[in-house]
Amino acid sequence: MPPGRSRSIITAVTLRGHPRQRRALRIMTWYSLSGVPWLAGAFLPDWRVPLWVLALAIDVIGPRLGWPTPRLGRAAPEELHLAGEHFAERYQQIMIIALGELVLVAGLSYADTRLDLPETAAFLLFFATAVLIGLLYVTPAGVRLAPAIEHADPARLGVITGYLHLVMVAGLVVTAVGAELSIAHPTVAGDTNAVLAILGGPTLFLVGRILFSLAIHRRISWPRVAALVVLSGAAVAWTGSLSCATAGADRGEVGRIRRPGAEIAVRTVFRLECYLGWFTPQKVGARLSRWTLSR
Secondary structure: OOHHHHHHHHHHHHOOOOOOHHHHHHHHHHHHHHHHHHHHHHHOHHHHHHHHHHHHHHHHHHHHHOOOEOOOEOOOHHHHOOOHHHHHHHHHHHHHHHHHHHHHHHHHHHHOOOOOHHHHHHHHHHHHHHHHHHHHHHHHHHOOHHHHHHHOOHHHHHHHHHHHHHHHHHHHHHHHHHHHHHHHOOOOOOOHHHHHHHHHHHHHHHHHHHHHHHHHHOOOOHHHHHHHHHHHHHHHHHHHHHHHHOOOOOHHHHHHHOOOOHHHHHHHHHHHHHHHOOOOHHHHHHHHHHHHHHO
């Protein structure tokens, strides 16, 4: 059970008779409502995307409306005060874990190689990427997150920054997949999956980071937008050149090129599912094996 849902149930029970119990009951009601499509999507793969989009929409809309609930009404603005320091600290811990996974994956992949110069250069590149991403997160919006939450509309900023952190964590997970692919085979040319991961991961993180600054400061960081354009252009140019270079490949190779993101998608989903705890690593590994055998 996700922490937010279990916490709302515990709070609703322990605050019996307290004025804040009504807010906890409202939140528990909305989490129970969104929990239905979340769980249904886990067991219905064909309907997973629309069900999870519906569940996500419920989780986002609820706080903005004050969790209106029959016989309980909706939460008043004074009930929605968020402790900025608490939220900022939790978000920073999440980012530290995600950055740690990137460094750990890079280190484990490097340890399985021959430790030659190309592998060493690739490892150092991704270690430097992790350091720069960490610095990019904390300066300056990451430092100012706590006071921004304290003085902003809590229903807006508290929810938005939470989901923007999910976008940034997803970018780090994709970057970790790119590290695993490129460190293991640093001199292999024509690997579209590695290109998508190496450039797509930082691009996804940068999208979340730009929107994060927009939410905190109400303005766009144009240098980061320029960097986003450069990364996107490099990804398009690189994948396009690889497609042209392999235009004369045999039929089997062409079949693999038609789905250039298949391997990166499976690896990313595997890491995200393990990271978020939706499934155990054993179950996800079994699903990954079945996917590979079916292809």
